Amino acid sequence: MVASSYRVSIDAIPRQNQREVWREALGGLLLDCQLPESGPFQFGELTSKRSTSGAQLVLLRSSEQQIVCSGHAASARVAIIFHGYGRGSIASGQRSCEFADNDVSVCDLQSAWRMTLREDFEILLLELPRERLLGRLGHNRLRLPIVLGATIAAAAVRPVMRTLGGNFAILDKADLATAEVAVTELVAGALLGETRLDAETMTQVQAGHLRRVDAAIEAQLGNPGLTIADIARQEGLSQRYLQRLFERQNTTFSAYLRERRLERCCNDLIDPNYADQRIAAISYRWGFSDQAHFSRMFSATYGTSPRQFRKAVPRDQETARTRGRPRLMRGTATVLRLAPGAAPQEIARQEPIAPAEPPAAPPDVRASSHHHLKVSRDTTHWGYLSRTIPPVMCVESGALVTIETLTQHAFDDYERMIKGDPGAESVFHWTAERKSVERRGAGPMDGSIFGRGAGEGFGVHICTGPIHVRGAEPGDVLEVQITDIWPRPCANPAFAGKSFGSNAAAWWGFQYNDLIDPPGKRETITIFETDARAETAHALYSYRWTPQTDPFGVRHDTMDYPGVPVDHATIEKRVGVLAGVRVPARLHFGFMAVAPRESELVDSIPPGYFGGNVDNWRATKGTTLYLPVAVPGALFSIGDPHFAQGDGEINGTALELSLTGQFRLILHKSGQATKPHLEGLGHPLLETAEEWILHGFSYGNYLRELGRNAQSEIYQRSSVDLALRNAFRATRKFLMECYRLSEDEALALISLGVDFGVTQVADGNWGVHAIVRKTMFSQAAGA
Incomplete structure (x- = not known):
């Protein structure tokens, strides 16, 4: 999940307030600025991201100015600055040093300094606790600010910082945690090479020995039996000489080793990459063979137990709003509870299996024959595509097929969209004892990443199919003629003759981080009604999503898993919404796909060359869709039925309403196409x-x-x-x-x-x- 960020751009600020807003933004970094008195303030952008350790990464772009630090004794923070472009100088007192493009400088926020930027610039600033960096230098004398010189460590940190700046927009908290450790280690090594030496500290030779010893210790922190004798033997130095080196730093070998191990454990305890690992495993990885000893040492150093330290870390609330499989996640400690007594074969039946020969077509099947594919738990796959799903129907080219589809949002109002409908009840059935369709999404069946449920909701659409088209091979084109579409009528006698749908202003929508009415970030469901003529729809009521607990006991604070039953006793309905407004019908299917070849389990949400969740409202009655075939049989599936949608699908969903469609499936063999637009087709074409x-x-x-x-x-x-x-x-x-x-x-x-x-x-x-x-x-x- 991309880390949440704070962003200021003066382009969005009235001109008379731009300078004040810019100074306030820099003030959040304990900095100030002096802007040219003449001429307008040309531009300024500041974006910051904060890691779980408290470090902050800031990308600054602006025009000529002077950035000033007055010195804040209570801040106890330093700044590592990568100068992407823009020349200038840093001065403290009477001392000044120049920097150029791609230089790295280090500044102490406890001291006063000023950075003069003589032209447009971009800098990447990593602000972190002072002790985390300068504590590595011992009592070596170092004058900050400093522009790093030509050490190997300085040369190594530049491309790392450049990469962070170039990928700033997509950095997540795991990236930040990893980058913070890497940059800190490299800059600490570079600073050791920049330290000012005199007789009271150590000679140049001794400093070189200390750097070698430090590197040797770092490489073996995971060895629980590491001793000073091992390091002395490896580096060809006497033990007594090594002891004196550490004494000059007012420490001992064992204290230094313990400090470095604890620091590594501390980093891993707050690193999202290791959120699933037991504390004992982390301590063992860094050389603590005795868990009790580790806990005592950790508590003595940090004033709290490892467990409490980990619990106190503010976890990223955005994790609950991750759509699709998260990057770099190894899983969480959450264990998914399957239905009591669920038969293994029942779950396995919904897993993709090895490709099989499609079932033989009935003897009387002809190209012009009409098939009807009803929707049920046995004819659907929920939230994923796969080239290995056994087809539920086999047809010849030219066949006319009526296909029933269900909206995955039907549980937004069970009474109107599920109750009394055998097909819908078959798919949505979910009690504490049984979940009719276990897998929902392309995630792990044990829900070991977020614990949402089987499949993790990495894909949400109820797809009817797949349909095997005889003779279809990779390189062919499948023509899908949409000959008719109509709403699925409500089966509840209380609402006879009507159809109902739902629109969810969801957390994955474009609007979610840009709301202006309180309470800010929220999800809102609006239920719509249409009659048998299906020309327009009107809103019945709306409600805001409240945390829902599914029948297996998993709490869903957001709409993070499809088909969760909404308990209407927990919501507050608002009637009279969109009063007098009629939404014109645009009946279409948001999802029409052939199976992709690249992966066995594919999330149903992102569309691609194979079609899928294209969400173009123009795919309606009278339209023809062309899809490039990627696997034998094409394996055509359809879902995500919509009553209406505008271009953009801005709030995350359309008017989701179950539909039935009639389609003619025509196969065009590669090299035999009579239509020029089909040759080499590599994307969906309407x-x-x-x-x-x-x-x-x-x-x-x-x-x-x-x-x-x-x-x-x-x-x-x-x-x-x-x-x-x-x-x-x-x-x-x-x-x-x-x-x-x-x-x-x-x-x-x-x-x-x-x-x-x-x-x-x-x-x-x-x-x-x-x-x-x-x-x-x-x-x-x-x-």
Whole structure:
């Protein structure tokens, strides 16, 4: 999960207040500034992230100015500063040192100094407790501020800081914890090389010996039997000489070794990377073979037990709002409780299994035959795609198939969207004794990462299918003609003749961190009703999500797991919302996909070349969708039914309402396609009678492009910029191949006659679509 950050940009501030706001932002770092008196303040951006250890990483970009530290005796903090660009100087008293691009400087916030920046600049500042860095230097004399020189350690820290600055936007707390340790160690080593030596401390040779000894100890901290004799023998020094070296630092070998081990344990106890590891395992890793001894030493040093120290660390509240598999997580201590007495074979049946031959089609099946795929626990897979799911139906090319789908939000109002409906009850059934569909998402079945439930909600959509299309092979194209769509009627007699849906303004929506009404961050569900004609929908009531406890006893503070029953006794309904407003129907399926080839379990949320959660409302009745086939049989699945949605899907969801659709599935074999737009198709393509609609995602094939951690990285790296770039490239290629335009012709037409729009910013892999009107080519040769 990307670490939460604090950001100030003066571009968003009225001009008369910009200088004051900038000084206030720097004041949070115990700094001040002097800006040029003449001319406007040109620009300033400050973004900060705080680690669990209390360190703070700050990215500063601004124009010419002087940054001033007056010296704060109570701060006990230092700043490691990487000068990305912008030349200047740092001065303290009568001493001054120059810095240039890519230099690293170290400043003490207890002392007075000033940094003069003579041009536009970018600096990355790591602020951390003073003792954590300067305590490593012992009694060596060091004059701060200092610009690090040509030591190997200084050369090594520069690319680390540069990498942190370049990836600042996607750094999470685990990254910060790891980077803090690495930077501190490297800078401490560099400072040892910069220390001022005299007869009262040690000679240059002794300082070199101390650095060698320090490195040898660091490399063997995990050896519980490490002694001064081992280090002396390894470095070719006498034990007595080593003892004198440590005495000059007012310490002993054993005290120094214990201090370094405790510091490493302290770092790991607050590092999110090791949140799942037992305290005993951490202490053993750093050389404490006796847990009781470790606890006593830790308590004596830090004034609290290791357990209380770990519990006191403020855990990132954003963890509860992680969509998709988190990066670098090894799991948590939470143990998922499965249904009592759940049969192993029942759970295993929902796990992907080895690919099998599709079931033989009935003897009388013909290309023109009509099939009906009802929705039930046996015909759905919840929250994931897989090339290994056995197909629930096998059809010939050209078959007409009626497919029922369910919204995963139906438990927002059980009475209106589930009760009395055999298909919905089959899928959503969940009691303390039994959960009908165990896996919900592509996460681990034991819920060992967050403890939300089987599959962890890494994927949320109820997908009907998959359907095997005979003869489909990788490289082919599956044409999906959407011939009809209609709402699933409510089966509860109390609401006969009506259909109901839900919109959730959720924590993954674009709006969540930009709310202006109290209480700030919140999730709101609005229930809508439509009649049999399904031309418009109107709101019945809304409520704010309150923590819900599922039948297995897991508490859900947010909508972090699909299909959690909402206890309406715990919510406060607000009626009269959106009074007089009618939402026009745009019936469509947000999710239509063939199985991807790259991974066995794929999160259903991010769309890709295989289709999936594209969330384009134009995929409605009368539209044709083309998908590139990636696995034998294509394995077509459909879900995420929507009554209506606007471009962007800004609050995270559409008007989610169960639908039934009628589709004709037509296979186009590679090399035999009669339609030029199908040759080499590499992304979902929509066609209407009047338009072509092309899609670009932040990453066209994120499963391949982002490597082994693709299903984590996609949630961190997506942007509209990347999606627009890929939509543009797809459109240019389409015009050049299908209409035989030159690149210059295509570029002119794209700018003059193609409409680009944001499809969605809710699905991890953000989407942009391009609309090409067919009428532009009505006079073209061969049109």
